[in-house]
Amino acid sequence: MNLVRAELLKVRSTSIWWILTLTYLPLWGLALFFNYLQTDGLANGDFGEAPENQADVVAAASQPDNLAANLYTNGQFFGLLMVMLLGILVVTNEFFHQTVTTTFLTTPHRSAVMLAKLAATALLGLVFWLLTTSANLLAGSAVLEAVGVGARYGGAVWEAVGLNALAYLLWAILGVGIGVLIRSQVGATVTGILLYLGGTIGAVIVISTLAASFGDWINNVQLLVPSLASSLMVTGGDFPGNPPRWAGAAVLVGYAVVAGVVGTLTLRRRDIS
Known part of the structure; x- marks a missing residue:
């Protein structure tokens, strides 16, 4: 616990947390604005008649519980990017500020240091989720009332909110x-952003193109893309043509386990000088 507290202190004593927070706030507001427009359109049928091959998906998205789940997990796409960057900076800051040698001299067991970083960052990710979810519950309920649906707190909604916590x-x-x-702090940050944003956009384009040519079963491939697996986790219910939510959670857990194990083994063996 002392190591975890030390890692949390390192974050609090730097500008990481407030820079990421200030970056995220306008993105959260932008996401809420577009989700409001989408919710209003789906709830009131303003989008017109959907194409035949998309009618089932639109009908599922228009269900009150699914509208609520989408609003209560508002900003997930950018929120996950922020906590990923936080995890990157928790490690790379040590090398950037050349404090890693002192850290390992104080605590020679590198595995313990790595586990403390993982635990501290996971805890911060949950705090980030808690704050955003609190704001989403307030704003989402207001949006649902404004479009005439009314606030929803059914089981499927809470499942989406809970899986969102796991994603963070x-x-x-x-x-x-x-x-x-x-x-490298710059190298890791740029790589993480490019993989997250570029990988997501590229995967959506490729999967949509292949699905149009070979059928909806291609949509199952989205499970292999971490950001798309995360989005799948927070749907209010299972959508036609999409894999089940639990599958997205299982794949993301697998990625996290691999990242944690590989990171620990790498940190134990790599020369830090």
């Missing part, structure tokens, strides 16, 4: 893994 925790761990593999 796991992406924090993924960030630590990236930070260990790429010790």
Whole structure:
């Protein structure tokens, strides 16, 4: 616990937390604005008649519980990016500020240091989730009331909120893994952002193109893309043509476990000088 507290102190004593927070706030507001427009359109049928091959998906998205789940997990896409960057910086800051040698001299057991970083970052990821979810519950309920649906708190909604918490925790761990593999702060940060944003956009384009040619079964491939697996986890219910939510959670857990194990083994063996 002392090591975990030390890692939390390192974060609090730097500008990491407030820079990421200030970066995230306008992105959260932008996501809420577009989710409001989408919710209003789905709830009131303003999008017109959906294409035949998308009618089932639109009908599922228009269900009150699914509308609520989407609003109560508002900002997930950018939120996960923030906690991933936090995980990267928790590791790379040590190398950037050249404090890693002191850390390992104080605590020679590198595995213990790595586990403390993983635990501290996961905890911070959950705090980030808690704060955003609190804001989402307030704003989401207001949006649902405004569009005439009314606030929803059914079981499927809470499942989405709970799986969203798991996503925040796991992406924090993924960030630590990236930070260990790429010790350069700039290099790890840029790589993480490119993989997250570029990988997501590229995967959506490729999967959509292939699905149009070979059928909806291609949509199952989205499970292999971590950010798409995260989005799948927070749907209010199972959508036509999409894999089940638990599958997205299982795949993301696998990525996080691999990142944690590889990061720990790498940190134990790599020369830090």
